[in-house]
Amino acid sequence: MPKLKTHKGAKARFRFSGSGKALRMKGMSSHLRMKKPKRTKRMYDDTVSVSKADAPRIRRLLPYSR
Secondary structure, three states: OOOOOOOHHHHHHEEEOOOOOEEEEOOOOOOOOOOOOHHHHHHOOOEEEOOOOOHHHHHHHOOOOO
16 A cells, blocks of 8 residues: 655645644734734734534645644
8 A cells, every 4th residue: 555645835835723623823923014003913923723524634634743
């Protein structure tokens, strides 16, 4: 049986928590950052869990990171 390949784009964008949830960073954080309020910039620092609808697709893209 051949090994499954990891999707490198997904590897750079997603992490898994200790309990196995897929985590992602919020988008729109780097473009035109100087004129955004500090509160908005702080909100981009958090990792957010991936929606339940997208989680199975990310698991398929990252087969060995559970």
